[in-house]
Amino acid sequence: xxxxxxxxxxxxxxxxxxxxxxxxxxxxxxxxxxxxxxxxxxxxxxxxxxxxxxxxxxxxxxxxxxxxxxxxxxxxxxxxxxxxxxxxxxxxxxxxxxxxxxxxxxxxxxxxxxxxxxxxxxxxxxxxxxxxxxxxxxxxxxxxxxxxxxxxxxxxxxxxxxxxxxxxxxxxxxxxxxxxxxxxxxxxxxxxxxxxxxxxxxxxxxxxxxxxxxxxxxxxxxxxxxxxxxxxxxxxxxxxxxxxxxxxxxxxxxxxxxxxxxxxxxxxxxxxxxxxxxxxxxxxxxxxxxxxxxxxxxxxxxxxxxxxxxxxxxxxxxxxxxxxxxxxxxxxxxxxxxxxxxxxxxxxxxxxxxxxxxxxx
Amino acid sequence: xxxxxxxxxxxxxxxxxxxxxxxxxxxxxxxxxxxxxxxxxxxxxxxxxxxxxxxxxxxxxxxxxxxxxxxxxxxxxxxxxxxxxxxxxxxxxxxxxxxxxxxxxxxxxxxxxxxxxxxxxxxxxxxxxxxxxxxxxxxxxxxxxxxxxxxxxxxxxxxxxxxxxxxxxxxxxxxxxxxxxxxxxxxxxxxxxxxxxxxxxxxxxxxxxxxxxxxxxxxxxxxxxxxxxxxxxxxxxxxxxxxxxxxxxxxxxxxxxxxxxxxxxxxxxxxxxxxxxxxxxxxxxxxxxxxxxxxxxxxxxxxxxxxxxxxxxxxxxxxxxxxxxxxxxxxxxxxxxxxxxxxxxxxxxxxxxxxxxxxxx
Numbered sequence: 001x002x003x004x005x006x007x008x009x010x011x012x013x014x015x016x017x018x019x020x021x022x023x024x025x026x027x028x029x030x031x032x033x034x035x036x037x038x039x040x041x042x043x044x045x046x047x048x049x050x051x052x053x054x055x056x057x058x059x060x061x062x063x064x065x066x067x068x069x070x071x072x073x074x075x076x077x078x079x080x081x082x083x084x085x086x087x088x089x090x091x092x093x094x095x096x097x098x099x100x101x102x103x104x105x106x107x108x109x110x111x112x113x114x115x116x117x118x119x120x121x122x123x124x125x126x127x128x129x130x131x132x133x134x135x136x137x138x139x140x141x142x143x144x145x146x147x148x149x150x151x152x153x154x155x156x157x158x159x160x161x162x163x164x165x166x167x168x169x170x171x172x173x174x175x176x177x178x179x180x181x182x183x184x185x186x187x188x189x190x191x192x193x194x195x196x197x198x199x200x201x202x203x204x205x206x207x208x209x210x211x212x213x214x215x216x217x218x219x220x221x222x223x224x225x226x227x228x229x230x231x232x233x234x235x236x237x238x239x240x241x242x243x244x245x246x247x248x249x250x251x252x253x254x255x256x257x258x259x260x261x262x263x264x265x266x267x268x269x270x271x272x273x274x275x276x277x278x279x280x281x282x283x284x285x286x287x288x289x290x291x292x293x294x295x296x297x298x299x300x301x302x303x304x305x306x307x308x309x310x311x312x313x314x315x316x317x318x319x320x321x322x323x324x325x326x327x328x329x330x331x332x333x334x335x336x337x338x339x340x341x342x343x344x345x346x347x348x349x350x351x352x353x354x355x356x357x358x359x360x361x
Numbered sequence: 362x363x364x365x366x367x368x369x370x371x372x373x374x375x376x377x378x379x380x381x382x383x384x385x386x387x388x389x390x391x392x393x394x395x396x397x398x399x400x401x402x403x404x405x406x407x408x409x410x411x412x413x414x415x416x417x418x419x420x421x422x423x424x425x426x427x428x429x430x431x432x433x434x435x436x437x438x439x440x441x442x443x444x445x446x447x448x449x450x451x452x453x454x455x456x457x458x459x460x461x462x463x464x465x466x467x468x469x470x471x472x473x474x475x476x477x478x479x480x481x482x483x484x485x486x487x488x489x490x491x492x493x494x495x496x497x498x499x500x501x502x503x504x505x506x507x508x509x510x511x512x513x514x515x516x517x518x519x520x521x522x523x524x525x526x527x528x529x530x531x532x533x534x535x536x537x538x539x540x541x542x543x544x545x546x547x548x549x550x551x552x553x554x555x556x557x558x559x560x561x562x563x564x565x566x567x568x569x570x571x572x573x574x575x576x577x578x579x580x581x582x583x584x585x586x587x588x589x590x591x592x593x594x595x596x597x598x599x600x601x602x603x604x605x606x607x608x609x610x611x612x613x614x615x616x617x618x619x620x621x622x623x624x625x626x627x628x629x630x631x632x633x634x635x636x637x638x639x640x641x642x643x644x645x646x647x648x649x650x651x652x653x654x655x656x657x658x659x660x661x662x663x664x665x666x667x668x669x670x671x672x673x674x675x676x677x678x679x680x681x682x683x684x685x686x687x688x689x690x691x692x693x694x695x696x697x698x699x700x701x702x703x704x705x706x707x708x709x710x711x712x713x714x715x716x717x718x719x720x721x722x
Contacts, residue, residue: 035687076441080506087508090680092687115476118503118514119594142479145441147448153479154515233480319451326396326453 002218006137006225008232011157015137015221019210021164022049022125025056031123031159034094037062040082040109042069045101045127048170053100053125062098063089067108071257074104074144076152082112096121096159102128102175103135103262107150110141114156124158127167129179129213130263133186133220134241136161138228144257148319149249155233163221165213173206177299178263180205181244183216184294185270186223189240192337194219195294202297240339243331244269247354250316254308260301267300268357276345276353277332287336303359310354314347363579367498367586369593372518376498376582380571382525383410383486386417392484392520395455398423401443401470403430406462406488409531414461414486423459424450428469432618435465435505437513443473457482457520463489463536464496464623468511471502475517485519488528490540490574491624494547494581495602497522499589505618509680510610516594524582526574534567538660539624541566542605544577545655546631547584550601553698555580556655563658601700604692605630608715611677615669621662628661629718637706637714638693648697664720671715675708 001018016027028037037060041050046066054062065085067078086095099109099122106124113122126136142153168176180198183205187195197215198205204212224241231238248269252260274291277283296302318328327343334340355361362379377388389398398421402411407427415423426446428439447456460470460483467485474483487497503514529537541559544566548556558576559566565573585602592599609630613621635652638644657663679689688704695701716722 076437080437083513084506084508087506087512087680094687111476115472115503115513115515117512118501118516140479142476145445145448147445151448151478152444152476154476155479319448326455 002214004218004221004225006157007229008157013158013160015161015163015225017163017165017214017218017221019164019166019214021162022052022167023056025059027160027162028057028098028123029059031121032060032096033121034096035060036091036095037098038086038089038091038095039064039098039100040105040112041066041100042073042102042105043067044069045105049100049127049167053098057098069104071104071144071262074108076143076145079108079112079143082108083116086112086116091116093117093120096123098123098125099136099158100125100127102126102131106131106136107141107153108143110139110156110158111143111153114141114154119156121159124161126161126163128171129168129176129217130182132163132165132168132217133179134182134224136163137221137224139232148253148316149257163217165210165217168213169208175261175263176206176208178261178267180298181263181267181270181295181300183220184298185241185243185266186220188270188291188333188336189243189331189339190223190227190337191219192335194223195337199294202294206299236341239329239341240331243333243339244273246317246320246330247272247313249320250313251304251308253316254312264301267295267298268302268304271295271302272353272357273330273332275356276330276349277334279349279353280332280342280345282332282334283336287333290336302357304354304357305359310351313354314350317350363575365579365582365586367518368590369518374519374521376522376524376586378524378526378575378579378582380525380527380575382523383413383528384417386420388521388523389418389459389484390420392482393421393457394482395457396421397452397456398459399447399450399452399456400425400459400461401466401473402427402461403434403463403466404428405430406466410461410488410528414459418459430465432465432505432623435469437504437506440469440473440504443469444477447473447477452477454478454481457484459484459486460497460519461486461488463487463492467492467497468502468514469504471500471517471519472504472514475502475515480517482520485522487522487524489532490529490537490578491543493524493526493529493578494540495543495585497524498582498585500593509614509677510618524578526571526578529574530569536622536624537567537569539622539628541659542624542628542631542656542661544581545659546602546604546627547581549631549652549694549697550604550692550700551584551588551698552580555584556698560655563655567660597702600690600702601692604694604700605634607678607681607689607691608633608674610681611674612665612669614677615673625662628656628659629663629665632656632663633714633718634691634693636717637691637710638695640710640714641693641703641706643693643695644697648694651697663718664722665715665718666720671712674715675711678711
């Protein structure tokens with residue numbers, strides 16, 4: 001097991017990375033301050049790992065509550081139902097919530113922890129690659145609204161993150177691939193050496209090789225922890241983590257959050273960001289080719305289907321959370337391994353970039 | 362105009378207290394960092410003061426959104442509707458919300474500010490005495506659930522509080538009286554000299570005398586700001602502000618949050634807390650008499666009606682937010698002007714205290 005520390009003063013916490021951590025009762029117990037523990041999970045993950053985690057927490061006689069798996073559950077309705085279950089079970093300010101699952105479980109449980117009785121402890125136990133390398137680390141929590149993803153939420157840090165790469169053995173290949181998108185992102189924005197490692201080990205990652213996965217999770221979390229420690233509330237540098245995400249969120253929204261996985265949309269979004277960087281004279285054609293090749297080798301989409309309209313994407317991008325006072329901010333690349341935030345990109349240029357990524361082009 | 366500073370480092374802010382501050386555009390402008398301003402209010406206050414405040418904010422061309430007045434609006438449904446209005450109007454992370462109204466408006470707007478795009482700026486413009494002396498200061502925000510008040514929320518501080526005592530001229534007498542309950546509370550927990558002043562000026566306060574109101578608001582906010590600065594997230598001393606509130610919340614819940622105003626329930630709750638303090642040997646009979654007399658002179662209820670059952674109150678008290686890890690914490694008085702938190706009060710004693718406060722006893 002390896003341990004990283006996210007350095008945020010009295011809100012700092014460890015990220016544990018290893019195999020078969022799910023069963024390690026002592027790891028959880030170290031971070032439970034009260035007597036009540038509630039395990040929150042979705043229907044799929046609960047069936048796979050609920051019993052093991054409940055067993056590891058048996059000293060606390062944990063209650064388990066679950067909701068239907070999928071992004072469509074990430075709503076205020078699910079949040080309200082979970083809150084009412086805590087109320088019915090007389091959970092008080094001393095309760096610790098354990099979020100067992102992927103990004104949806106972590107985000108909604110984190111938001112519940114941030115707001116139940118104005119804030120209770122929670123522990124992240126991410127079981128998807130995407131959650132292990134991204135959503136479980138850094139304290140972004142929230143739910144979706146019909147008008148956009150994560151529009152209601154809070155910055156709220158867990159007491160620890162317990163990333164068990166063994167849990168990835170049951171992850172559907174499509175979700176593993178989606179998680180690789182975020183792994184690639186870290187290399188692209190901050191660490192060309194790590195990107196080269198990903199290029200060399202992409203087949204091992206996709207085959208579910210545990211040692212490769214541990215390496216990828218560790219370095220992804222290392223980069224993320226560095227960025228978050230420097231800018232917890234995304235006043236500046238943290239925005240780099242959104243490479244491909246403004247495009248990606250718009251793709252997800254345009255397709256009703258049901259067709260594309262987040263990582264898939266981010267994969268194509270990074271292709272668009274690379275093309276935009278090239279059009280802005282920041283990145284040469286070879287670098288764009290290198291990036292697109294890796295994203296394609298990972299099995300991620302690199303072309304926009306005709307069913308998604310350019311005007312729709314532009315409109316959805318303008319409503320993105322990263323817009324500040326009407327100024328749209330986008331992450332582009334100054335070089336492979338070096339992300340940068342830019343403002344004032346024209347709608348005409350964005351439109352050209354999007355059209356340039358269409359199928360057939 | 363007088364100014365107090367709530368000292369919370371980079372989350373600290375000024376509390377402005379005076380007459381006719383509502384129109385003072387420069388005061389608002391000092392605390393608006395972006396270009397978008399949204400005025401949130403309820404139907405009653407919006408009709409009275411919406412136009413004046415919108416006028417003072419005219420440089421920002423504020424949008425106004427309102428909801429039906431009353432505690433029954435303090436729900437996740439109202440919160441979701443307000444959020445969707447912000448989304449529809451393309452409000453981004455640079456928006457400043459202005460909460461114009463009483464406690465319900467401040468609490469729900471504060472929660473919206475805490476969570477919209479994971480946190481935007483907001484300004485409190487409290488228009489009830491209760492909101493001016495209590496709920497607008499200190500960053501407690503939230504909404505109710507069927508199982509209890511304020512069970513979902515956040516600690517989230519405004520950029521400033523603008524308490525215009527002139528706005529109290531239109532406040533219904535019953536609500537003015539309810540606000541006086543919290544004014545009395547500050548004297549009881551922390552400042553016997555201020556309590557004596559309240560005893561001497563209770564008639565002026567109830568008559569709406571502006572100079573008396575400004576004095577009461579100023580000193581109430583001074584005491585609250587001191588307590589909150591020492592313990593923002595209620596790990597210890599801040600719990601003193603809940604004198605009478607565990608009893609009071611249970612009374613409100615037992616009557617469906619519709620019959621009793623919060624301040625009325627707190628008034629009777631403080632009578633119960635005083636009686637409990639006496640039964641615990643902390644307060645003598647004369648002090649209890651002094652406290653009950655003042656609460657009665659203020660026009661607040663000091664007797665529990667037969668329609669509210671003791672067992673129901675005890676059950677509701679056990680679900681209170683101040684319960685930690687199953688241990689019920691209550692605020693009692695070591696002396697007039699000196700609150701203290703105690704644990705482990707027996708259900709039998711609580712039952713006797715409640716029955717002792719019944720009509721006819």
